Structure formats: C-alpha cells, structure tokens
Amino acid sequence: MSIKKFIESVKASLNLNKFEQKGKKKAIKRLLQKLESRKEILAKIHKKKLKKKDLKELREEQEIVDLQIKKGKKLLDELDG
Amino acid sequence: MLISSIYKIPIVILLLSGSLFFLGLYPDISTIIGGVALFLIGMEYMEGGFKAFSGSFLEKILEKFTNTTPKAISTGFFTTALVQSSSLVSIIIISFLSAELISLTSAVGVIFGSNIGTTTTAWLVSLFGLKIKISIYAMPMIIVGIFIPMFLKESSWKGIASILIGLGIIFLGIGYMKEGFEILKEGIDLAQYAMSGYAGIFTYVLVGIIATIVIQSSSATMAIIITALATGQIEYTNALALAIGANLGTTVTAVLAALKSNENGKRLAVAHFIFNMTTGIIAIVFIYQLAELVDYIAMIIGIGIKNYTLKLALFHTIFNVIGVIVVSPFIGTLVAFLNKLFVSKKQSKGKSKYLDDSALGLPSTALSAVIMETKHLYENAFGIIARGLNLKKKNILSSMDLDDVVADLYTSDTIDIDDFYNYWIKGIYGEIIDFSTKAQINMAPEYAEELYKLKLANRDIVEAIKGTKHLQKNLLKYTSGRNRYIKEQYDDIRKSLAKLLRNIHTISTSNEEDVIILLLSKSKIHAERDDIIANGTLDRLIRKGLINNQMATSLMNDSDYAYRISQNLIAMAEVLFIDIDSDLKKLHVDMGISDEEAKSIVQKKDHS
CATH class of the missing domain: 1.20.58 (Methane Monooxygenase Hydroxylase; Chain G, domain 1)
Incomplete structure (x- = not known):
C-alpha cells in the first residue's frame, strides 16, 4: 500500500473528511431557517394595498427567496447523500 | 515580549555553538546551554503553531473582550496563559491598534494582563517540568506532531502539530537543563556564590536583566532560574531577585524591538517599560515583605514551606499582579502621555490608513x-x-x-x-x-x-x-x-x-x-x-x-x-x-x- 493510500484509509476510518461537511450543513440549515421566515413575512404582505412598482419588487424578492431555498435544500441533500 | 523571531535565530545558533564548545571540557554546562537552546526552539514552534491554529480565534477574542480596562486586562491574561506567548498577543494588539480596531487604553490593558499571563510559564515549569520526568512525554508528542500534517492538511491541524512538537521540544529542553544542573552540582556548587542583603538583590537583579537580554526570552530565563533553584544551585532569595531581573530585562528587548516599529508599537513598548520598571522597583523595595506574603499565601493554598520553585512562581505572579493594581488607575494618564510622546502623522485621504x-x-x-x-x-x-x-x-x-x-x-x-x-x-x-x-x-x-x-x-x-x-x-x-x-x-x-x-x-x-x-x-x-x-x-x-x-x-x-x-x-x-x-x-x-x-x-x- 502506498503512503497516499494509507493516509486516505486512515482519514476514511477516522471520518476526518466529515469535519468540514458538518460545519457547512449547520450553516445551510441556519440560512434556510432565515430564508423560510423571510418567505413567510413576504407572503403575509397584502398585495392589493401595494403600488404597481412595489408589487413588482415584492414578486421579485419572493422569486429570489424561493430560488435560494431550493438551492439550499438541494445542497443539503447532496451533503447528506 | 515583542521579541521578533528574527532576533531569536542567532541566539539559538549561538547557544548551540556554545553547547558544542563546552561539550568536551564541561559536558554539564554544555547540557544546560543545549537545554536552553531547545527551550527557545520549542517556544518558536509553539508560537508558529498558535499563529496558524488560533490567529483568527485570538483576534476575535482580543477584539470583542477589550472594551473596558478590567476586561482588557483579563483578556490579556487569559490569552497569554493559553498560548504561552506574550509576543504573539503583542503582535496582534499592535496590528489592531494600526487598524483602529481597539483603543490604546484597551491595548495597554491587554499588555498589563499579558504580563500576568506570562507568569503562568513559571507555574507550568514548577508544577509539571520538575515534579514528573517530563522528558518521557516529549518524544510521543513530537512523533504525533510530525504525523498529524500527513493526514490532516488544514492549517489549523498543522498549527496543532506545531504546538505539540514545540511542547515536546520544550519538555526536552527543561529535562536537559535539570540534568545539566544536577551534574554540575557534583562538580561546582554555584550556591557558594549566594549573596545576602540588598547587595545580593541588586547583583542578582542585574544578572537576571543581562541573562534575559542575552537570551531574549524571559520565559527561558525563568526556566533556567527554576531548574537551578530546584537542584539547589541558587538560593531562594537570589532566585526572587533573578525573577525581578528577568521581568526588567524583557522590557529592554521590547524597547529594542520597538525601535523599528510604528507609533503604536513604540507607545506599547513604552507602556510596557513603564509598567515593568514600576513593578520592578516595588518588588525590589518590598522584596522581604513580598517574600513573607508569598510564605503566607503558600501556607493558605497548601504549598510546602520548602517548595521553593512553586513559591518562586507565586512570587512572580504576585509582584506582577501588584504592578497591575498600582499602575491600572493611571492608565488614562499613561495613554495621554504616550499619545503626546508619539504623535500620529496626519492622515490624508489619498494615503493608506491600515497598512502597517x-x-x-x-x-x-x-x-x-x-x-x-x-x-x-x-x-x-x-x-x-x-x-x-x-x-x-x-x-x-x-x-x-x-x-x-x-x-x-x-x-x-x-x-x-x-x-x-x-x-x-x-x-x-x-x-x-x-x-x-x-x-x-x-x-x-x-x-x-x-x-x-x-x-x-x-x-x-x-x-x-x-x-x-x-x-x-x-x-x-x-x-x-x-x-x-x-x-x-x-x-x-x-x-x-x-x-x-x-x-x-x-x-x-x-x-x-x-x-x-x-x-x-x-x-x-x-x-x-x-x-x-x-x-x-x-x-x-x-x-x-x-x-x-x-x-x-x-x-x-x-x-x-x-x-x-x-x-x-x-x-x-x-x-x-x-x-x-x-x-x-x-x-x-x-x-x-x-x-x-x-x-x-x-x-x-x-x-x-
């Protein structure tokens, strides 16, 4: 067995690669929580009371938040997988 | 404090050369000098390790917990005790001052606290370096330190590896110093040169100052004093005077290092100098009273009356704490004086503000x-x-x-x-x-x-x-x-x-x-x-x-x-x-x- 392979096997047996992943997963979960609560706040805004310009901005923000939640969840699935 | 590693390299080479020179004639002296060289190399490894391992961590602590003077002093104490390097803490503090992340008052507070923190080295050497055969732990630590970077590539792990190697080498150094003094005792008894009264105090204070200026590390001087004291090569009262000398000697090296520094570095070096001079004078004037206080506190906390090395560590801490208590109320005046002494150059909009x-x-x-x-x-x-x-x-x-x-x-x-x-x-x-x-x-x-x-x-x-x-x-x-x-x-x-x-x-x-x-x-x-x-x-x-x-x-x-x-x-x-x-x-x-x-x-x- 070469030294590189030996090092890799030790890393795998001690689960050392998971260190960084765990930190990343926690960070995504925290960000997702914030984005979800922002989504809820945006959904509660009365659209009828808004001007056309503000309504456009609201829709745009909702779209971005949705996209980012989707990306975050996908990333989380990849890390879990 | 504030000693750049650039200064340490020639000293280590000089010590190693001295060790080789004495090898044939006086193997015991050669062992002591070699031990000091190893101690310094170990300190360098440890400092490098902490730089890689805790740079941003230390920064955060030093930035967040320094808004009041008591907090700044405590933070200076804890961080220095943790990383066992007051020079590392000083480097960060000077760069923080340059980046306007902390005030000069806070920085001076940190430096005062750091002075107390640096006394923990004496405690560690007295408690662990002499009581147990510490050198037997050295090799496993060095080996583990060498193997870690092969498996874990992140710089924080490399930092931990350097800390382990550094600690191992320090343990070896202490072991050699102790061994050297023990062998030396069989040939020459240095204790015969013990001096009593204030003549002895002044002489040994001077020896402590010179030793620290030569070695460029008060921690290394303290390690030598403690091992010499443990083997009975110096008397307790003379050891106390040597410790005061080590404290004073470190300010000379700090001032020398600050000559090339910016205004902030100079301000801190002068603050450090004033603090240590005041503390040193108090310690010299009241040395006998302080020695009695040490005996009293030692009795309360269970340190044996004959346990001179731990009593020396206690003395070292007490006189630095007294220094902080005496000087702290005047931090405001000291800062105003330092700002007057080193006036900042006027900033222009087109010049850099933070690059130092x-x-x-x-x-x-x-x-x-x-x-x-x-x-x-x-x-x-x-x-x-x-x-x-x-x-x-x-x-x-x-x-x-x-x-x-x-x-x-x-x-x-x-x-x-x-x-x-x-x-x-x-x-x-x-x-x-x-x-x-x-x-x-x-x-x-x-x-x-x-x-x-x-x-x-x-x-x-x-x-x-x-x-x-x-x-x-x-x-x-x-x-x-x-x-x-x-x-x-x-x-x-x-x-x-x-x-x-x-x-x-x-x-x-x-x-x-x-x-x-x-x-x-x-x-x-x-x-x-x-x-x-x-x-x-x-x-x-x-x-x-x-x-x-x-x-x-x-x-x-x-x-x-x-x-x-x-x-x-x-x-x-x-x-x-x-x-x-x-x-x-x-x-x-x-x-x-x-x-x-x-x-x-x-x-x-x-x-x-």
Whole structure:
C-alpha cells in the first residue's frame, strides 16, 4: 500500500473528511431557517394595498427567496447523500 | 515580549555553538546551554503553531473582550496563559491598534494582563517540568506532531502539530537543563556564590536583566532560574531577585524591538517599560515583605514551606499582579502621555490608513489590514463614482426616493475624475498591492487565496472608476440636453447605479446573512434587467426615431460601461463585504445566484 493510500484509509476510518461537511450543513440549515421566515413575512404582505412598482419588487424578492431555498435544500441533500 | 523571531535565530545558533564548545571540557554546562537552546526552539514552534491554529480565534477574542480596562486586562491574561506567548498577543494588539480596531487604553490593558499571563510559564515549569520526568512525554508528542500534517492538511491541524512538537521540544529542553544542573552540582556548587542583603538583590537583579537580554526570552530565563533553584544551585532569595531581573530585562528587548516599529508599537513598548520598571522597583523595595506574603499565601493554598520553585512562581505572579493594581488607575494618564510622546502623522485621504508592517506578523492580521484598506479604497471610490454620475453621496446613503436622488444634481460642471483618481485612489491601490505581495510570502493556501480575491476586488474598484470616467463624458451632455428620451435613459443609468451603491452600502453594514444574499442577488438581476441592449429599449428608441444615430451609439456604449461598472461593484462586494469568518463565506459560492440564473429570471419576467 502506498503512503497516499494509507493516509486516505486512515482519514476514511477516522471520518476526518466529515469535519468540514458538518460545519457547512449547520450553516445551510441556519440560512434556510432565515430564508423560510423571510418567505413567510413576504407572503403575509397584502398585495392589493401595494403600488404597481412595489408589487413588482415584492414578486421579485419572493422569486429570489424561493430560488435560494431550493438551492439550499438541494445542497443539503447532496451533503447528506 | 515583542521579541521578533528574527532576533531569536542567532541566539539559538549561538547557544548551540556554545553547547558544542563546552561539550568536551564541561559536558554539564554544555547540557544546560543545549537545554536552553531547545527551550527557545520549542517556544518558536509553539508560537508558529498558535499563529496558524488560533490567529483568527485570538483576534476575535482580543477584539470583542477589550472594551473596558478590567476586561482588557483579563483578556490579556487569559490569552497569554493559553498560548504561552506574550509576543504573539503583542503582535496582534499592535496590528489592531494600526487598524483602529481597539483603543490604546484597551491595548495597554491587554499588555498589563499579558504580563500576568506570562507568569503562568513559571507555574507550568514548577508544577509539571520538575515534579514528573517530563522528558518521557516529549518524544510521543513530537512523533504525533510530525504525523498529524500527513493526514490532516488544514492549517489549523498543522498549527496543532506545531504546538505539540514545540511542547515536546520544550519538555526536552527543561529535562536537559535539570540534568545539566544536577551534574554540575557534583562538580561546582554555584550556591557558594549566594549573596545576602540588598547587595545580593541588586547583583542578582542585574544578572537576571543581562541573562534575559542575552537570551531574549524571559520565559527561558525563568526556566533556567527554576531548574537551578530546584537542584539547589541558587538560593531562594537570589532566585526572587533573578525573577525581578528577568521581568526588567524583557522590557529592554521590547524597547529594542520597538525601535523599528510604528507609533503604536513604540507607545506599547513604552507602556510596557513603564509598567515593568514600576513593578520592578516595588518588588525590589518590598522584596522581604513580598517574600513573607508569598510564605503566607503558600501556607493558605497548601504549598510546602520548602517548595521553593512553586513559591518562586507565586512570587512572580504576585509582584506582577501588584504592578497591575498600582499602575491600572493611571492608565488614562499613561495613554495621554504616550499619545503626546508619539504623535500620529496626519492622515490624508489619498494615503493608506491600515497598512502597517506590524500587521505582517500574522497571516490573519495581514489579511485584516488588506480588507480594511480595501474598504477605505472603496469609500474613496464611492465618492468619485457618485460625483462622476453627478449624484450627491449623502442622498445615495439616505432613504430618499431614487427619482429625487437623480434630480438633485451634484454640479452643473464636469469634474475631472483623473484628478480624483490620482489623489484618492492611485497611492492607496499601489500600497495595497505592495503590502499584499509582502504578506503572501509563506502564507497558507487558504489565506493566499483570500488575498488573491481581495486583489481582484481592488482591481474591480479601479475598473469601476475607469468605467465611470468613460460614462461621464456623455452623461453630462445628454442629461442637460433637449432630447427628453435620451435624458430619461441616462437618468435611468444613474438611478440604477445609485440603487446599486445604496444596496452595497446596506450589505456593508448588515450582519444578516439572508439580507446580504438577497441584496447581492437583486443587484445581479437588476444589472441584467437594466442592460438596454438586452431589454430591447435601444431598439425601440431607434425604431421610433426618438434618438438619432449618434445618440444611439453613445447610449449603447455607455449602457455597456454601466453594465460593467455594476459587474465590477457586485464582484467586489461579494469578496469585501461578506465577513471572512461568517457562514455565508462558506456558502456564497453554492447559494448565490449565478449570472445565468439572473439572466433567466429577467428573461422570464420579460416574457410574462
């Protein structure tokens, strides 16, 4: 067995690669929580009371938040997988 | 304290040469000198390890817990006791002062606390270095330290490995010193040179001062004193005087090191000197009373009356604590005196504020200095871009409606952006590049990568100014011209860039990750949406004959400039305003909206 392979096997047996992943997963979960609560706040805004310009901005923000939640969840699935 | 490793290398070589020289004639002296050399090498390894392992961690603690004097003193004590290196704490504090992250009062407090923290070395050597055969733990630690980097590549693990190797070598050094003194006792009894009364105190204080100046480390001097005391080669009262001498000697090395430093380094060195001189004088005058106090406290905490090494460690701590108690009430006066003694050079807008060679001591502080300076550069660039767009900076930063921001003109004349560039940007930009080049030598890859991104951010700032310069030529002409259609387009460009500058300002002041990521995404989408070539506005204006060919060409070019300015500023904000230690830094690449996604959102909107 070469030294590189030996090092890799030790890393795998001690689960050392998971260190960084765990930190990343926690960070995504925290960000997702914030984005979800922002989504809820945006959904509660009365659209009828808004001007056309503000309504456009609201829709745009909702779209971005949705996209980012989707990306975050996908990333989380990849890390879990 | 404040001793640069540059000074230590020749001393280690000198000690090793001395060790070889005495090897044949006096093997015991050779063993002691070799032990001291190993102790110093171990300290260097440990310091290097802590630099890699705890640079940003130490920075955070020192930045957050120093707002009051008691907090600053406690933080100085705990951090120094933890990393066992007052010079590392000093390096960070000086760079913080240069970056205006802490006040001089807090910095002086940290240095006072650090002086108490440094006395823990004596406790560790007395408690563990002498009671157990510590050198048997040395080899396993060194071996583990050598193997760790083979399996774990991150710099923090490499730092831990260096700390282990350093500790192992220090243990070996202490072992050799102890062994050397034990063998020496069989031949020469140094205790015969013991001196009593104040003559003895002054003589041994002087010996302690000279030893520390020669070795350049008060910790190493203390280790020698403790091992010599443990083997009965010096008397307890003389050891107390030597400890006072070691404390005084370290200030001489600090002052020497500060001669090459900036004003902040000099201020701290003088504060340290005044503190140690006061403490030293008090300790010399009241040495017998302090020795009685040590006996009394030793009895209370269960230290045996004959346990001289622990009593010496206790004495070392007590007189430093007394020094802090005596000097602390005068910190305000001391700071005022230091500010008077070393007057800061007047800052000009076009000169760097945060780049100081003292920050090059640690990769994390060097990186912080570049970040702060790049923010300074952006602040200046903001002013130039706003002027170039004929906008008032204060309006952009307010909550004023953007239509009103655009309507309120900065001037009716052209401003020379080149002049502003030469005066506000060029010098700082050059200094940042020069400093970064120096900083990246021996930098760990993750720091070097961050530094590279910062250099790109600097380039983006400069490119954005150049773009504004190009844009400005037609902007003034058409916004004051008669054709309202072309005026509307140029005002839209100004509005769009004003909005971007406002968003970036919000990003720069926000700690909320969702707000930052949302505003960055919005800015990207708006940059795509406002591109008049892509959104069809230009075609419509030409088709309907609302603008002539010359106007169309100008608008097409200038819209491209505006698009590129937006791209430059967004790219810069992504690097500069996402905190390096935040979760978002790890996630932004994966979670942020890409250019393609921004384009597809705009296209979807156009179709709907």
